[in-house]
Structure formats: structure tokens, C-alpha cells
Amino acid sequence: MEPRVQELITLKTIAETLNQSNRLTPMLGTVLEKLLELTELEAGWIFLIDDDQDYECVADYGLPPALMSDNKRPMRCGTCWCMDRYRKGKLKNAVNILNCKRLEDAVENHLGDTHGITHHATVPLRSGNRRIGILNVAAPGKEHFEEEELALLQAVAFQIGSAMERMRLYADEQRRADLFARLGEFSRMLGTSTESESDQLQLAQRVMELIGAHFDWPYAAIIESAHSDFIIRSVFSGTSTRKTCSRLTGPAAEWLEKSVRERRLVAASEIEASGLTSDQQEKVGAMPKLRSAYAVPVPMSGATTYVIVIGGIKAGDLKRMDGDVLEALAEHVAITFESARIEEYHRELARWDERNKLARDLHDSVSQMLFSLSMTAKGTETLLTGNDVESAITAVRDMKSLSQSALKEMRALIMQLRPVGLEAGLVTSLKTYGEKFGLRVIPMSKGIRDIPRSVEEGLWRIGQEALNNVCKHSGVTEAIVELELSETEAVLRVIDHGRGVVEPSPERIRASFGMSTMRERAEALGGKFTITSEYNHGTVVEVVIPL
Structure with missing residues (x-):
């Protein structure tokens, strides 16, 4: 041939x-x-x-x-x-x-x-x-x-x-797809963390735990940046995550400063990457010497921000696709941090609402009763001085009645501040709460499923306020509490057959402190609050919260 x-x-x-x-x-x-x-x-x-x-x-x-x-x-x-x-x-x-x-x-x-x-x-x-x-x-x-x-x-x-x-290109695309699939699971797990964690350092630790569980990067760290200082708060290396408080200096700090200043992903030189672990050997135990690294800032408001870093032991351990995933991961972490901040802000607003409501209730009930009690006591003193015993006895009886009413109002307010534990269930807890005021509460439930703690507490407060209104304004001693749970929503209704509201218009709801508070609580949870009432035929308070 x-x-x-x-x-x-x-x-x-x-x-x-x-x-x-x-x-x-x-x-x-x-x-x-x-x-x-x-x-x-x-x-x-x-x-x-x-x-x-x-x-x-x-x-x-x-x-x-x-x-x-x-x-x-x-x-x-x-x-x-x-x-x-x-x-x-x-x-x-x-x-x-x-x-x-x-x-x-x-x-x-x-x-x-x-x-x-x-x-x-x-x-x-x-x-x-x-x-x-x-x-x-x-x-x-x-x-x-x-x-x-x-x-x-x-x-x-x-x-x-x-x-x-x-x-190589085929393997890179397969790895890219795998990394983004892992990112989806990471994001789903991280989203549940805001329900149990609100402190930023606790969330930072949780971020590292989830990175270690879902990705195969040899090294990862979350670093706090404040006024050009860089402090490693949590590190994943090998198979474990650990909290630290190590300050970075030298080329590593300069590299991180560039990432924060330019607000973008930055790759490290070998000297910059090795600085992440070389100074930490004695502080956090055996750490690998890094040959490559990526850093990306977590976009946050305020003077303090966080930088997420991943590192490779070999020069080729990290590729551009790892950087792309890291950028997306930082966006997810930013959303989680912001959600936690907003959730804490909502909790603070709720605390202020409770304080304002407590102050108003104290002024409208207990404070006025105590003022009447004080005036009656002063009048009784005058009667006793004038030897008008019969009138004095009547005044003392009034004082007794006023003190008992004030005590009842005070106990009601204390009950609002220290609610019955929800371990027995939302409907059962509301039934127990209503019975404290002499209401006969008829509980009704449909559907069984777990609901987030924040939703359960919000429904508890709304139901509590609705039962207060039944007790004070309906003129009846019986109410129905209904809870319907489905895959997509939770619906709470408080129903009475009392005198009703003359005009349950949006303007009237906004003018009423109690009804306004219920509406705001429902909307804070992404839900809807409605009140239906007919004069002398009762009232229905309904709250629908999406799950």
C-alpha cells in the first residue's frame, strides 16, 4: 500500500x-x-x-x-x-x-x-x-x-x-449545569433560614454550612467588610465549617478591597489566594494552601457588607463557571440577608404597634378606671369625715366594682402580652384565650399541615384582636373560630351573631385602631383582610394568608 x-x-x-x-x-x-x-x-x-x-x-x-x-x-x-x-x-x-x-x-x-x-x-x-x-x-x-x-x-x-x-468543553458544560442545579437546592434551603435566623452572623454561618453541603469547592469563607477591615467570620474547609474572627492583611486584604470597591467578581493571584490561609494556620487549625480563589461582594445596604470567597488548592481547581455560580450565589445570599433585615424591621414595627395598642388600651380602660377609683376614694374620705356612713358604704362598693373591672382589664392586657402557647394548636389557643373573657368559643378546623411560625403568630394576633372586639362590641357571649388549611393558603375566620357594625367601610376600618392593626398584620404576611357585617346580624372577620 x-x-x-x-x-x-x-x-x-x-x-x-x-x-x-x-x-x-x-x-x-x-x-x-x-x-x-x-x-x-x-x-x-x-x-x-x-x-x-x-x-x-x-x-x-x-x-x-x-x-x-x-x-x-x-x-x-x-x-x-x-x-x-x-x-x-x-x-x-x-x-x-x-x-x-x-x-x-x-x-x-x-x-x-x-x-x-x-x-x-x-x-x-x-x-x-x-x-x-x-x-x-x-x-x-x-x-x-x-x-x-x-x-x-x-x-x-x-x-x-x-x-x-x-x-473539555462538554465536561465544562456538564459541570456548569450541575453547579446551577446545586445552586437551586442551596437557595431553597437558604430561604428557609430566615424563618429561624435573623442575626447576620448566624446567617453567615448557615451560608457556609450550606455551601459545604451543596458544592465541592475545597475552600469557602464569608468575610465581613467594614471600614476597609476584613474579618473572616465563617470558613468551610475539607469537610467542616467553623466560626472564626481572623483579620486579613496584606495582598489578600488588598484583593478583597478591590472586589468591594468595584462591586464585582475578582480572581486572585497565587500570592493573594495563599494569604487567605497562610495567616490562619495557628488560629483555625490545618488549612490548605490555596493556589486560586474568587471573591464577590454580597450587595447590601449600609456600611457593613460581606464578601464570599471560594478557593482551589490547585491552579486549575476553579474555572470561570465557578465564578459565574458564585456571583449568582451572592445575589441569593443578599436577598436572604435583606429578607432577614426586613423581617426584623417588621418585628420591631409589630412591637411598636403592641406598645401603642397597650398604651391606648391602658388609657381607655385601666387608666380611666383607676382615675375614677381615685376620685371615689377621695369622696369617700369626705363622707367619712362628715359621718355619712351609708353614702360612704355605697362609695366603697363602687370602689370595689371599679377595682375588679380594672383587674379584669389588666389581666386581659397581660394575656395579650403573654399569650397561651401555640403548642396546642392555633384554634385551641384562641378558644382558651376567648374563654378567659367569658366567651364560649366554638372551634372548627379543616385540613392539616405545618405552617410557618411567623404565619401562625400573625393569625394568633389577628384572632386575638377579633375575639376582643366580640367581647367588647358584639353584645353576645359566643363566637366561632374557623381555620381552613390547604396546600396554598391558610384562612382564619372569627364569626359572631351580635349587633354588627353599622358601616364596615374601608374608611371606618382605617379609623379603627384594632381593625387597622389586623389589616396591617395580614398584609405584612402577603395576605388579605376582610370584614363583613350586617347590623343586628353579626360580623365575620376573615384573613387569607398565602402559604
């Missing part, structure tokens, strides 16, 4: 083999075997070399016993002339290597038979400007490769390099 035809057959066969697999190591082994078969060579091996210049023999075929000894130790350790030339950037094309240093060392150390192989051809593997590794081929007694042979090997190396780049 003519050499040109043989070359075309070789290239065609190699191309077909490369397109049959997306798994790197099996593909390289098969291609190497096919290449040696078609070129009538006997031995070959492929080294992949990473950005740190560390190498790995990922495929071999027909190695002589001298290179197979001790679990292929000669192929895993040491260096050689072709590797040195590659690392120095001098290996540009397929070349003849005069002799093989690995084989020479094997002979010198009596590691086994070389099958007469002393020399090999070396071909760099690359895709575009990206260097990947080395292909070596050899045969017994062959000390020189012709230009045509080297050209064929060079063409095969280009094919292998292109296939490896295709596989």
Missing part, C-alpha cells in the same frame, strides 16, 4: 475512534492502540500536564517490562528530556528524541527488559494555543523517525488535541 494512502487510512481511523467516546482515558487508550497498529510501532504512552506542570501518564500501550516495574513507577516519577523541553516551551512540533532517559534509568537500576527500545518520537498535544501534554511512540531498534512519520504523528496529535478540547 502506498504511504500516502496509509496515512489517510490512519487519519480516518483515528478520527472515527476519537468521535466514538466522551470519556477521556478510555478514548486515549483506544486511540493509542489504533495508532501503533496502523504505524507498525510497538509502544507508546501519553502524558497530560496541568497548569502547575504536574504530569500524569493517562494512557500507555506495549510498555516494556522495564517501564512496567513497581506499578509503572518509572512512568509516574522523575523527569526526562522531552518533559523538560515541554516545560520550557521548547517542544513545538513532533521531534526525534535521541534516547529515552526513563529507559536509561530503568536499565541502570536493573528494573527489567527494555525489549530493545532505546529511542522514541515525541509529539506535543495542544488545542490552539492551549498546551495539553505529550505523545510518545517507539519501536525496538528504531532510533530515527522520518519527516513523513513525524508529520503523520503531528496530524494525529492535532486530532487528539481537538477531541480533548471538545471533551
Whole structure:
């Protein structure tokens, strides 16, 4: 067969083999075997070399016993002339290597038979400007490769390099999809944290725990930034998360300052990345030396912000896709922090509402009763001085009645401040609350499911206010409390058959402190408050909260 035809057959066969697999190591082994078969060579091996210049023999075929000894130790350790030339950037094309240093060392150390192989051809593997590794081929007694042979090997190396780049891009897209799927689960779990955690440092610790649970980054940290100071608050490394209080200085702090100042993702140099852990060895235990890192600020209002950092132990551990995911993750964390801040703000507003309502109730009831009690006591003193015993006794009875009413009002207010525990259930707790005022409460429930604590407390307060209104204004001693739970919403109704409200208009609701408070509580939970009333036919207070 003519050499040109043989070359075309070789290239065609190699191309077909490369397109049959997306798994790197099996593909390289098969291609190497096919290449040696078609070129009538006997031995070959492929080294992949990473950005740190560390190498790995990922495929071999027909190695002589001298290179197979001790679990292929000669192929895993040491260096050689072709590797040195590659690392120095001098290996540009397929070349003849005069002799093989690995084989020479094997002979010198009596590691086994070389099958007469002393020399090999070396071909760099690359895709575009990206260097990947080395292909070596050899045969017994062959000390020189012709230009045509080297050209064929060079063409095969280009094919292998292109296939490896295709596989790398495919693997990168798979990893990108996997990372964003993990981000979705991370976000879902983080969203539940605002229900139980409101303190920012506690949330920062929770963020690190979830990053460790959902991602495979070797290192992650959340760092507090305030007035150009950078303090590591929580770190994930290896398999555990730990709280710290370590201040960063030097290149690492300058790198973080750039990220905060420019409000964007910034990659670290090796010196900047290593500064994240080099100063923390004694403070937080054994920490890996980082070779690469990304930092992104968490967009927050106020002078204090947070920076999330991920790090890699090797130069190639982190890729641009990791940075893309980190940017999205920081947005999710910012939303969680902001939600926690707003939730705390709502709690503070609720506390102020309770204080204002308590002050108003004290003024409208207990304060006026105590004033009447004081005036009655003063009048009684005058009556006793004038020996008007009968009138004095009547006044004392009035004082007794007033004090009992004041005590009842005070107990009611105390009950509002210290509600019955909700462990028994919302409806049962409201029933117990109403009975304290002499109301007969008829509980009715439909559906069973867990509801968030914030929703349960909001419904408790609304039901509490509605029962207060029944007690004070309806003129009846019976009320119905209904709770309906579905997959999408919780509905609470408080129903009485009393005198009703003359005009339950929006203006009247806004003018009423109690009804306004119920409406605001419902809307704060994303729900809707309505009141339906007909004069002398009763009132229905209904609250619908989406779940």
C-alpha cells in the first residue's frame, strides 16, 4: 500500500475512534492502540500536564517490562528530556528524541527488559494555543523517525488535541449545569433560614454550612467588610465549617478591597489566594494552601457588607463557571440577608404597634378606671369625715366594682402580652384565650399541615384582636373560630351573631385602631383582610394568608 494512502487510512481511523467516546482515558487508550497498529510501532504512552506542570501518564500501550516495574513507577516519577523541553516551551512540533532517559534509568537500576527500545518520537498535544501534554511512540531498534512519520504523528496529535478540547468543553458544560442545579437546592434551603435566623452572623454561618453541603469547592469563607477591615467570620474547609474572627492583611486584604470597591467578581493571584490561609494556620487549625480563589461582594445596604470567597488548592481547581455560580450565589445570599433585615424591621414595627395598642388600651380602660377609683376614694374620705356612713358604704362598693373591672382589664392586657402557647394548636389557643373573657368559643378546623411560625403568630394576633372586639362590641357571649388549611393558603375566620357594625367601610376600618392593626398584620404576611357585617346580624372577620 502506498504511504500516502496509509496515512489517510490512519487519519480516518483515528478520527472515527476519537468521535466514538466522551470519556477521556478510555478514548486515549483506544486511540493509542489504533495508532501503533496502523504505524507498525510497538509502544507508546501519553502524558497530560496541568497548569502547575504536574504530569500524569493517562494512557500507555506495549510498555516494556522495564517501564512496567513497581506499578509503572518509572512512568509516574522523575523527569526526562522531552518533559523538560515541554516545560520550557521548547517542544513545538513532533521531534526525534535521541534516547529515552526513563529507559536509561530503568536499565541502570536493573528494573527489567527494555525489549530493545532505546529511542522514541515525541509529539506535543495542544488545542490552539492551549498546551495539553505529550505523545510518545517507539519501536525496538528504531532510533530515527522520518519527516513523513513525524508529520503523520503531528496530524494525529492535532486530532487528539481537538477531541480533548471538545471533551473539555462538554465536561465544562456538564459541570456548569450541575453547579446551577446545586445552586437551586442551596437557595431553597437558604430561604428557609430566615424563618429561624435573623442575626447576620448566624446567617453567615448557615451560608457556609450550606455551601459545604451543596458544592465541592475545597475552600469557602464569608468575610465581613467594614471600614476597609476584613474579618473572616465563617470558613468551610475539607469537610467542616467553623466560626472564626481572623483579620486579613496584606495582598489578600488588598484583593478583597478591590472586589468591594468595584462591586464585582475578582480572581486572585497565587500570592493573594495563599494569604487567605497562610495567616490562619495557628488560629483555625490545618488549612490548605490555596493556589486560586474568587471573591464577590454580597450587595447590601449600609456600611457593613460581606464578601464570599471560594478557593482551589490547585491552579486549575476553579474555572470561570465557578465564578459565574458564585456571583449568582451572592445575589441569593443578599436577598436572604435583606429578607432577614426586613423581617426584623417588621418585628420591631409589630412591637411598636403592641406598645401603642397597650398604651391606648391602658388609657381607655385601666387608666380611666383607676382615675375614677381615685376620685371615689377621695369622696369617700369626705363622707367619712362628715359621718355619712351609708353614702360612704355605697362609695366603697363602687370602689370595689371599679377595682375588679380594672383587674379584669389588666389581666386581659397581660394575656395579650403573654399569650397561651401555640403548642396546642392555633384554634385551641384562641378558644382558651376567648374563654378567659367569658366567651364560649366554638372551634372548627379543616385540613392539616405545618405552617410557618411567623404565619401562625400573625393569625394568633389577628384572632386575638377579633375575639376582643366580640367581647367588647358584639353584645353576645359566643363566637366561632374557623381555620381552613390547604396546600396554598391558610384562612382564619372569627364569626359572631351580635349587633354588627353599622358601616364596615374601608374608611371606618382605617379609623379603627384594632381593625387597622389586623389589616396591617395580614398584609405584612402577603395576605388579605376582610370584614363583613350586617347590623343586628353579626360580623365575620376573615384573613387569607398565602402559604
